Amino acid sequence: MADKTVSKHLINLEKQFAATDPVLQKAAKVFQELDQLEQELGLLDNDETTARKTSWWPIISTLGGYSPAKSEFLNRYLGVDLHTARHKFTVLQYTPQTNTVTLPGTALDADHRLPFYQIGRDIELIASGEGNRLNTYLELVTVNSAPIKNKLVIDTPVLNRSTENQVTSLLRQHVLDISDLVLVFTDLFEADNELVSDVVSSIVAQQDxxxxxxxxxxxxxxxxxxxxxxxxxxxxxxxxxxxxxxxxFIVLSYGSSPAAIDQRVNNLNNDRSYRILGTLEKSIRNIDDVIFQEVEEALVLWKERSNAVMLVIMGFIIMLVLFAEVAGGVLDLLFDPIIGPVVILVSIVILTPLHLIVSRFNAKLVINQLIKRQKQLNLSEDLAGLFAKSLSFWRILLPITTPVGKNKKNRKRINALIEQTKDLIQALNDQFSHQYQDFRTPFDTFPGNDEF
Known part of the structure; x- marks a missing residue:
């Protein structure tokens, strides 16, 4: 099997973790093998990577109500005086520069290293036109603050009836899904029950x-x-x-040390590693559980539609033949030892390209449906690409509805990738237990990594 083009993003990740985190370095190699499989299946372009599905930075997020508790805590903890927009989702990123700089939301949407990469596509799916208004909802602020070096902080906006809508709800859910640590300020629960209900539901769903x-x-x-x-x-x-x-639960009082929060923040490298490995395993399992299944259903639908159209055409031809028989007795010609085979051969020559034309026309309609379905499932893989690869000449003519690549060989490859991921999780567990034999809590972690 020839090697495919390796994404520059993966190459950079391997270099980044080569000296600091062997588990994540090996994870990058498994992502590379997964990419090669998906490229062969037409699910991924050669310069893309499934590793972009999640941020490789440790992520802290904050949730709070309308009181200044959250913003005042961030200012104290980071040692800076931030003036961020309270109605936006603000990503705080470390910079060695002394000046704080605010960048627009489009900077987040375009950078695959950051947690809102291509979020505009998801926003557009639920609110037409809002995907082009990212700067209304997002901003990136660079901060010279040692506590967030090699980390990202996402400060979510306060709950406000005048600004809450489908987009803010989607963004808040996205933040909760990708965060390794969420600081929930209890003034959140003082807000109107109707406003806070979605957030509480998300917390309850992920509380374990x-x-x-x-x-x-x-x-x-x-x-x-x-x-x-x-x-x-x-x-x-x-x-x-x-x-x-x-x-x-942590109580902050006057003059108290945020040691408990520091401890959790120091554990983020470990939490981040488990999150990335979880994303990797889910991506591998999705090939069987979601991608093959969706494309196979699309192929069945395509076959049914194409065959239905051909049956209509065949029915029309048969009617013409019967009419001709009534008019002139042409059926006798079909039993002629010379003319009969010629007629059958001519029919095949005519019907075969007609069947190809009908099938390809219906394939375009199904591909449009697959594109919509891909957005609904929030998949980065190109379902239409795998569908198109399954439309070879003989697959069109024969009753085959299994996607190309769904075979024993790739089943073994998928199982091998899952086993590699499990081995990495075990290695991470072993790395943790070997370094900590002093009965510390499960949230302590080994020394952090220097990140890009």
Whole structure:
């Protein structure tokens, strides 16, 4: 099997993690093997990579209500005075430059290294025209702040009835899905129940991921340790009313150290690795569970439509023959030892290209449906590409509805990729357990990586 073109993004990732994280370096190689398989199936262009489905940066996000607790905490924690738009999703990225610079949302949509890559496509699917208004919803701010070096912070906008819509809901859900750590400020739960319901539902759905830290801000007063425990316990009981039963609770008081948050932030490299490996395994399984299934259903539909049209044409031809028989007795010619075979041969010569024309016309209609279906499933793989590769000459003529490449050989390749991913997860587990034999919590991590 000839090697396909390796994405520059994957090459950079392998170089990045070669000296700092062997697990992610090997993960990049598995992504490369997955890319080669998808390129052969017509699902991926040679210069693209499935590794772009998720950000390789550790991601922290914040959720809060309308009080200034969230923004004041970020300013204290980052040691800067930020003036971000409270109605936008703001990505904070480290820069060695002393000046803070704000870039438009289109910068996020165009950069595959950042967490809102090609989000405009998803926005356009649910709200026509809004995909071109990214700057209304997103911004990128570069910050000279050591705590976020080699990390990304996504500060979500406050819940506001005048700005909440389908797009903000989609973006907030996207942020929760891709984050490794979510700081949820409890003033969020003081907002109108109707506004907060979608966010709470998302938290409940992902609460077992252990990514949520509930921050209770009392930074204006000094609290003793036992009082902080009482406040945390009270909030814990209150959140059970929302269906939230897990998560870490941290009380911030005047002069207190954010050590607990620092500990979680320091664990992000580990959390990020598990997230990437999870995305890798899902991408591999999707070939069988989603992609082959969708394309096979499309091929069945295409065959049914094409055959139906040909039956109509054949029926029309038969009617003409019967009419001719009534008029002049042409059926006797079909039984002639010389004329009969010639008529059959001429019919095949005429009907075969006609069948090809009908099939290709119906294929265009099905491809348009597949493109829409791909957007609905939020797949980066080109379903229409695999469908088109399954339209060879003999596949059009014969009753074959299995997508090209759905065979024992590729089944073995898919299983091998899944096993490699499981081995990497085990290696990550072993790396973690070997480095930590002092009964620390499962959220501690080994030394961080220097990132691009």
């Amino acid at each position: 991921s252990n990514k949520f830290v509930f921050v209770i801000d009392h930074s204006e007063i000094t609290l003793e340790a036992h009082k902080s425990l009482e406040i945390a316990a009270a909030w814990q009981r209150r959140l059970t009313e929302f269906g939230i039963h897990t998560g870490q």
